[in-house]
Amino acid sequence: MSEIRVRPLAEDDWQNYRSIRLAALEDSPDAFVATHDEEEAFEEDSWRARMTRSERLLAEVDGVAVGVASLGEDEEDTGTAQLFGLWVTPAARGTGVATALVQAGADAALASGRTQLSYWVSTDNARAVAFASGFGFRPGNRRRPMHGRGGEEEIVMVMALGDDRGQPTPF
């Protein structure tokens, strides 16, 4: 199989990010709070601002985009980076793309001095929860309602980075 490559996108790559982000929202409306129609209407300035607000990681196989993830701040803990917006094209699921994206996010978080990585996921999203558990995330204590989704709830999953693979701070 061809090699999976993950690269961080620069501000000028905003159109690449826009394209895969809109594909993600169209393919998996239940997985994200944002909607395709909402983000399709964003102007160039908004996309450029998003590129600098968080790190955007693009996964490619033979130069074709197959997945995306973002890395930003955790709201509650400065030592923790937050992974979000994870999506893999349906054809590339189960091929290691999600692992490559999250590993790149974990490496970048560790390189920036973070000791933990957090990831919010809907408790209804069995595949994402299974993937995160398999990768090494553990359920944390925080829960929040999934905005605009009735009683649906998100759970924070947390993973220690680097050599310390023990129980992460339970928050």
Ligand SMILES: CC(C)(COP(=O)(O)OP(=O)(O)OC[C@H]1O[C@@H](n2cnc3c(N)ncnc32)[C@H](O)[C@@H]1OP(=O)(O)O)[C@@H](O)C(=O)NCCC(=O)NCCS
């Ligand atoms: C979540 C996502 C990124 C994971 O990537 P992936 O390539 O599908 O992940 P993997 O195949 O490596 O791992 C999925 C795991 O879930 C398991 N799984 C698959 N379908 C499942 C289901 N319906 N219920 C429970 N587990 C399931 C697989 O067996 C696998 O576990 P294993 O590695 O122990 O065998 C991808 O499925 C995706 O893009 N989904 C749509 C968008 C999304 O939900 N994003 C997350 C938003 S928080």
